Every structure is written in structure tokens, then in C-alpha cells.
Amino acid sequence: MSPRFSLVLSSVALIAAIIVAGYVVVLSEGLRNDVRRSVNDLTSDLKSVSDRLQTLEQLINLYARAAGIESPAQAEQLIKERQELQAKIEGARRESGTLRIYGSVDFRDVKSLIDAFQARYPFIKVTYEEMRPPEVYTRVTSELAANKPTADIVIISHTTGVRLAAEGRYMPYVSPESKSYPDSLKDKDGLWTAFVLLPISLVYNTKLVKQEELPRTLEELVNPKWKGKVVMHDITLGTVGTQWLVSLKSYVGESRWNEFVNGLLNLKPVLDIAVSAVAEKVAAGEYPIGIITNLHDVVRLRLQGAPVDYFLPEGVPLLTSFSHIAIIKTTQNPNSAKLFVDFALSQEGQVIIGNVPVRFPARPGTPADFALEKVLKPGIKIEPYPTQEAVEKARQWADEFKKMGFGSK
């Protein structure tokens, strides 16, 4: 091979290489552009996807927030509850279609709730029999003892109903609504849940007692100037009055409490067997001051224009008990009963009962006319009663108060 040939060949090869290289370069340039273009396209696509994902996420959050769901577990819970609700409704349709309630809460006050329930579940007819708490107890226990049909549900003052619970008359049922209630307002095994609150206060006649005369402390309350001017619920009965007074001990301390009770004895308060009568008699002007009465009676009388208001001496909290709702364990209509309990404890049910003048709904934060936090003056402390001691020793204390001379002339 001549060197010339090799030169030519190499030149040609070079040129070819250059051409090829140029071509490749040109080609790759196009390719790169293509790639760049498609990458660009992809990015924008991705961006829109991510945008949509984000919107979706926001939407889900929004929906969840609106529905009050904070976690997947909760969503599952909700679905489960919805299925359970559906199951309850279907179960209830197969039951007798009637629901019997024995209650110590006025029928008039729960009627609107029952009406709303029947409108929601028209296939269930509710009968409500109103009795005093001891009669609810007697009816339920006697009918069970005689194997006769009894109530499906009771709505009863807690202090009496707790006996029924202890005797095993209740069916445990944790309503999905009960999670909105604090532990102090529900049984840990789901035997009962609070339905309406029953706070106890003191009451004075605003015409007979001027604002500045109003006793600000327990010591001022037992000032001898009030002698013969005080009406009080009968603390020798072992019921509301006794339990309130005994519970008060743990909030004001033993020594202060002893002084107060002795001072009270010297006032010779007139004892009345009805808690509501205390407020009524103060409203009538029969007594300037009343101790131990239902806050709801004071609020009602005030709304009607009576010259009364409630007051609590310093250090005395608003001691609050409640009426609870529970299912009797022998019920033949468990699904209908559960539906009713759910409804009564739901926000909707509690708003209905809380709009009745004057009933305090038990569910915290219920947006009703007579929600306790709306009615109360600021700075008042709410505490549960009766305390353990007040429940267990109510009888002994009642006798003790009797022996001290309360109620005798």
C-alpha cells in the first residue's frame, strides 16, 4: 500500500469520520432536543399530576375535617358504626315496634325528643311512663322478679339508678355517642350514660335580700341574722339534700364544713321534702334564702319573672348530679332500645332536650338554649356529686342530722 493511498484513505476516513461525527452531533442534538422537549412535557405532566394529587389531598382533608375524621382508624370506625347503625335499624324493624320507657324526668320535657325519635324511626312507637325514682326502681325490680314484661329503657336519677346498675338490671351498651361524654358522666362498662344534668344551687329572693347583703361565704350564710329565714331541702331524708351536704365536705374541708353544719343548725332552717319547693317558696317571698334546690327551677322561675336568683358562697362549687339513661337487660327490643339511646345522647337529641325550658343537656358543648355553660355566670366551678361517701353513708348521715336536731321544732 502506497503512503499516498493511506493518506487519501485516512483523509477520507477522517472526512467520513468528521461527517459522521457531524451527523451524529446533528442527530444527537435533535435527539437531545427531543428528549429535552419530552422531559419538559413530562415535567409539566407530572406537575399537573402532583397538583391534582395535592388538590385531592386537600379535598380529602377538607372532607375529613368536615366529617370530623382525623385518622384512617377513625374512618374505619365510622364506617363500622354506620354499618352497625344500619344493622340496628334492620334489627329494630324485626322487633315488636314498641319501646317502653320508665322515667323520672317529666314526660313533658322529654316529649319533643320522643316525637323527633319517632319521626326518624316511624316504625317504633315509644310509650313513656313517668314515675318518681323509687317507683321506677320498684316497678322494674318487681316486674323482673315476677317474670313480667318491664321497661326496655329507664331514664332515672343517677343516685337511684346506680342501685339498678349494681343489681345487674342493666344491659351493657357503649353507644357510639358516649365517646363525647366525659368519664364522670358514663359507666366504664357502658351500663349507663348521663342524659340531663341536675345541678344543685342556693337561691335567694332578690326583693328581700339586697345584692350587698347576700352571704358571700359559708360563714356569712350561717350568720344568726338569717335565723328562721332559711328554707332547705330535708337533709334527714338521705336523698338529694343529705348527699349534697355530705359531698360538700370534700370540697370545703372537714373543719370548715363542721362549723358550717353547726351554724346551720342554729339557724333552725325549715326543711321541705321537695327540692323544687325550696325555690318556689323563696320566689313566693316566704323565705329570703333557700339552700339546696334545683338550678333549673331557679332559672325557670327567673325566666317567668319571679324575684329570684341563684348564688354559691365562696368555695362552694356547683355540685352537679344527673339523670342517666340505660337499657334493661331483659329487653326484647335491644335494637330499638339502642337506637333510642343513641338518639338521646346524640348532639341532635341533646339540642332538643336542651332547648326545653329548663333542662340542662349532659353532652358537653351542646349548642342548646340551656347548655349549662351558657346559663352560668362566669367563674363558677362545676363538680360532680354525690361523692363516694355521700352515696355509701347517706342513710347514716341522714340519721345523724336528725339526731343533731335538724327538722325538729
Next chain:
Amino acid sequence: MDRPIIHRILKLALFALVVLLVLLPVVFLLLASIGLGPLGPKTNITLGNYLAVLEDPFFASSLVNSITFAALSSLVATGLGFVLAFINRATDAPLASVLRSVMVAMLAMPSFLESIGWTFLLSPRAGLVNVIYSRLVGAQEPLFNIYSFAGLVFAMGLNLTPVSFFLISPAFSLIDKTLIEMSTVFGGGLWRTIYRVYLPIVLPSIVSAYIYTFIIGLEAFDTPAIIGIPAGIYVLTTSIYKKMVSDIPPDYGGATAYAVFLAALASVALWSYRFVVAHAEKYGSLTGRAEVSPTLRLGRKLKFTITLIIMTYLVIHPISVVGVLILASLHSFWNPSVLFQNITLENFLLFLTYPLSWVAAINSALVALITCIVTVIGGLMVSYFCYRRPFKGSHTFALITSLPLAVPPMVLAIGVYWTALFSNVGIYGTVWALVYAYSLRYLPLVVRLVVGPLLQIGREIEDAARIYGGIWRSLTRVILPLMRGPLIYAATYVTVIVLTNLSVAVLLVTKESVVLSTTLYSLWNTGERLEATAGGLLYFSVTLSVALIGNSLLTKSDRQ
């Protein structure tokens, strides 16, 4: 008289059934009192409840209170009842004829309503009378404090007056006109005629009225609860009530032990009552001739005095009580120093719009009607066979049927409740349980109302009828026509009292509740006095119409 043996067996079976019906509730209660009740923890037989009663220092004081209270109230009632009955039946004073309708009206008034009326009038600081008095005179002390022993006796005495009026008043129609004429002819003045003619003849009725009102006084609950408790005066019934509401489970054993002592007391009264009526026959003067009670013609002075007495009574009792109740029911709250500033019909509306079904109204009427029929027929039979034609064992039988009278209604209700529940004959939860309870309670009452006049029918008339046509004829031809008056009294009284009685109904009515009476009861219990007052007034208008219908029937039958 050779009776077929089957008659005897039938009679015996009937008596046995009645005895069983009466004794079952009583037995349930007695068992409960020794610890064997169907409720609560099963314990051994115990006398603990009775020992506890005897050790209870408050038992003695409430026992003494009960006796004094009942004795004094029935004294007031019988005294006033006699005076008013005398004025109504035996004088021609103006207004005298009104008295009877007034008494009918006051009989139809539920006693809790009347007691509330008194507190509205005479409560020391918030009673209308006392407020007006202190404004006029400027006095600090009230004119009259109803929350005192005297106040309690006053209220109960007036409350029982219509009862004694109606127990005494029929006896006047049994006075022979010739006796009065003779007394006048022989120069007896009014007092002498009353003392020598009226009193001896009416005396058995007076005594029986006294004892009967004494028993009602012993067992009264409403008045001692509304007036006595705020006054710090406890009687046996209010102590029993305290026992039944203050413990969960309710202390039925302890309450029954108390009730047994009360029943013993009432039984003593019943015994003396029987003693009185057993000796009453000799006073009978009805010979089948005089049918209209003769009237004394009064001089002008006496007429004036008597009219004054009537007016005083009318103003103090019916007018002021009914007036203040109406006034109070129109207020949204009661405070006599701010009258007419909160006028409202709310109390009436609330009561009327209470979920009230026709079933309930019909039930009420049904129970009252059936009870009325059962007790009137039963009461007439019991009085006839036990007092008029006693048979062997009739004393015991009479005593047994009168047992429920000695048991306070709220305790009896528990006994009947358990009987209906555990006897399993299908009356539980029906109106029949109520009929049962009320019949038990009011049969002895009908006997009281009927037996006095029955014994005053001359026995020879009846004997004559018996000889001619046997016992049936003597019943239909002599006893029934002569007894028409007292029987209509009894029927009206029972109907009214069943309609107004509240405490028996609560436990016994289930499902289709008698809403009217239970509503009133619960309003009363929750202390909503003004609404209970409004409801009570509406109730009063119903019972009043029943009473007035009965009364017009009665006057018709008197005229015949």
C-alpha cells in the same frame, strides 16, 4: 226456714273470695314487714323492723301527733258538720239550702288542692291574708300562721267537714215530725228541742261521723304533708312516706311496720265504731211514715244569727280557698306582693297540652264507674248481712272487710301491686288492678255511709216484707227505696274520690296510663305547685260536675 245447702255453699264461697281478696295484699305487706317481701335482699324472718320502730324516738312523737291531730280535726269537723247539717236540714234560714251544694262542691275538691289553697292564704310571710294584714296594720307578726299545729287542725277540720256533714245529714230525715211538734207544744225552746229531740236521734250518726273522720284524719297524707311538714310536725303517714321515698330500695318493711301500728290504732277506732252502731238500733225512729225532714220555723233574730253563721263559714272556707286557688293559677309564679303583674294562662295550657290520650280519660271514667258499682253493691251487702242480719262469723267478716280502711292508701297500693303482679290472674297492668285497689279501699267507706241509715230503718217494716216475700223482696221493696238517698250519696262520693285519689294509681297503672291523675301526681311531686293548682282546678271542675249530677239525682229522689 230451710235453706237449700247450695245457697249456703254459694254464700260461703262468696265470703271466702272476698276475704281472700282483702287478705292477700295485707298478707304481702305483713310478710314484707318481717323480712319476707318479694323485693330486696332475702333475709331471714326478722322482727327487726318492729324493734326499729319501737326504738325510733320519732315514732313516739309522730304517734302522739297523729292521735292529737286526728282527734282535734275530727272534733272540728263533726262539730261544724253537725251545726251545718242542722241548719241545712232543720231550719228555714235563708241560704241554708245553699249549704248542701257547697258541701257537695267541697267534697269534690281534692284535699291537696285545698291545702295548697290554705298555704296561699295563710302562710306567714307569703300568704295573701297575712300580707294584706301586715300592710294594713303594719304588724310584723302574721295574723294566723297555717304552718302550726293549730293551722294543721284548722285545715284538716275544715277539709273533713263535708264528710261529717254528709254522714250526719241523712239522719235528720229520720226524725218524726210529731216529735218536733210535741216538743214545741210542750213549750220546748229551740235549744231544748235540739237537745231533747235532735241530738238523741242524730247522735249515732254524730258518733259514727266522729270516728270515721278520726280514721280519715289518722290516714290523711296530703294535708299533713303540705302543711305539717314545713311546720316540722310529722304524723305517722308522713313518717311512712319519708321511709318509702328516702331509701333505695324503698324500705317497704320499715314502712309496713309503721303502718301496722297505724292500722292497730285505726282498728281500735273501728272497734269502738262497731260498738256504737251495735247500740244504735234503739235510736231508730223511721216508721215508714215521715219522709221529709221537718223544718223548724225560726224567729227573726235567730234567722239573722244563723244567716250570719252561714255567711262566715262560706267566706272563710269555700269562697276564700277557691278564690285564692283561681287567682294563683292565673299567675306564672305566686308572690302576693307582686299580684297581677304576671298574669298568664300558661298553667292551664301546660296542663291541657300534656300528652293526654282519650284512652286515659276513658280509663279514668271506667275505673271510677266500675269501682262505684262494686263498692255500692258490696257495701250494701256487707252492711246488711253484718250489721242488720248478723250471721255466725259476721263480726270477723265485717272486721276483715274493714281492714283496708286501717291501712294507709299508699301502703295498701304496694300490697295490691304485689298481689296483682304475683297472683298471675291477668289483672296486672290493666284497669282491673285499679278497680281492685279502689274497691278494697272504698268498700268499707260505703259501709260507713250506708250502715247508719240502714240501722235507722225500723226493723218491723222490713220484717213484714220478709215474711211476705223473703229476703229479696225485703231488699227491693223496703231497703232499696228507703236507702236510695244514702246509696246515691255513697255512689257519688266514691266516684268523686276515686277520680281525685292520686297516690294509689301510680304503681298500678302501666302502659295505657291514666294520664290525667298521674300527671297531677307528678306535677305535685316535682313541686310545680301552680301547674298542679291549675290542673287540680280543671280536675275539680270534672269531679264537681259528677258530684252535682249525683246531688241533683239525690234531691229528685228526696222529693219523691
